[in-house]
Amino acid sequence: MKLQSMTGFSRSHGEAGRYRWAWELRSVNGKSLDVRLRLPPGFDHIETAVRKLAAERFTRGNLQVGLSVTLSESRLELVVNDAALAAVTSLKDRLGDRIADTPLTLEGLLGLRGIAEFREVEEDDTALEARDRQVLDGLEAALVALAEMRAVEGAKLADVLFRQIDRIETLAETIENDPARSPEEIAARLADQVSRLVEAAPSLDSERLYAEAVLLATKADLREEIDRLYAHVAAARELIAAGEPCGRKLDFLAQEFNREANTICSKSNSVTITAAGLELKTVIDQLREQVQNLE
Structure with a gap:
């Protein structure tokens, strides 16, 4: 199965006896599957079948389904x-x-x-049933064409999403490899901070200050956030590659990405990490916008 966008359009038409019919389908974003029908008089009885066929093909999207019918000859x-x-x-x-x-x-x-x-002239039930079958076959053809168009758009979206996820991974690596996170840099920074405090207030216990500084440094460590970012990146790639409807799951992952980015920015003690964290938030927002278009 291919990844699908929720945006698409299709049309099908044909004849059944003296009836000429045409289906027109339009699909846009939606939290769930919402089928809105426009059927001509005398065709209300096929509404249940139409909704069933649409539900078999799609799981999300606002789907507008219109049927027009004309008589090629009057009796x-x-x-x-x-x-x-x-x-x-x-x-x-x-x-x-x-x-x-x-x-x-x-x-x-x-x-x-x-x-x-x-x-x-009223037609018999057999003729009307045959007409309805042909009209519903035309709907199936239109649904197939709509699914194909949504799949084409879905493939384009997948390319965009993969690029954005790659960028998130690159930014995570930038944060992970920032020199400010090295043990030597952290130790030097702690020693400098404690030294300044002791110079400013000689009565302070330097050993206790070191202990407090180490505790604060531990709380400010970004290891867990970075690891979770990598895990979310792997999960997002797996979902997209599977080709199944994954819009809801990716939207949830986007929220998790954003949570980690916010935490990184709040813990940051480096200009480079802060800049990477802010860019991370921008890319995640762009990712989430694109995810809204996925089934």
């Missing part, structure tokens, strides 16, 4: 209202000689409202 029949006709002829008989000079012609009868009317 009319003249329907006579027997009760109304009987009432008219009965009236003529009752009036008798008073309207003897007024002939009761076919043209005259047809001119009377309610006597007769033309209407479409």
Whole structure:
């Protein structure tokens, strides 16, 4: 299965007997699958089948489904209202000689409202079922085409996401390898800080100051955050490579990425690490924007 975007468009059309039909499908982002139908009169009974077919193909997205149907030819029949006709002829008989000079012609009868009317010939159930099957087959074709278009967009998104994840990994490596995190640099920085404090206040216990400084340095260590970033990078790549619907999971990972970036920025004691942390937040925001487009 291919990774899919939630954006796409497709169309299919055909004929079933004297019916000409056309499906038009549009898909945009959505938290879940929301199918909005626009069916012509006389086709409401296929709504359940339409929703089922859409759910079999997609799991997320606002899906607008429209069906238009026209008749390639009309089949009319003249329907006579027997009760109304009987009432008219009965009236003529009752009036008798008073309207003897007024002939009761076919043209005259047809001119009377309610006597007769033309209407479409009703087709039998077998013909209507065959028509519905062909129309739903057309919907399946449109759904397949929409899935293919969403897959093309999904492939483009995957490329973008992989590049952003690569950048996150590179920034994590920059933070990990920053000289300010080396044991020698940390020891030198602690010694300098303690020395300044002792010079400013000779009564302070230097050994206790060293202990407090070491404790603060331990709390400010970024090892756990860096390791979690690497773990999230590996998980994101695995999800994208699998090709399954993963928009929700990647959105959650983006939140976790952001949590680690915030912690790194708050613990940073280096200009380089702070700059990398801020760029990390920017890339993560861009990643999350793209993830919103994934099924």
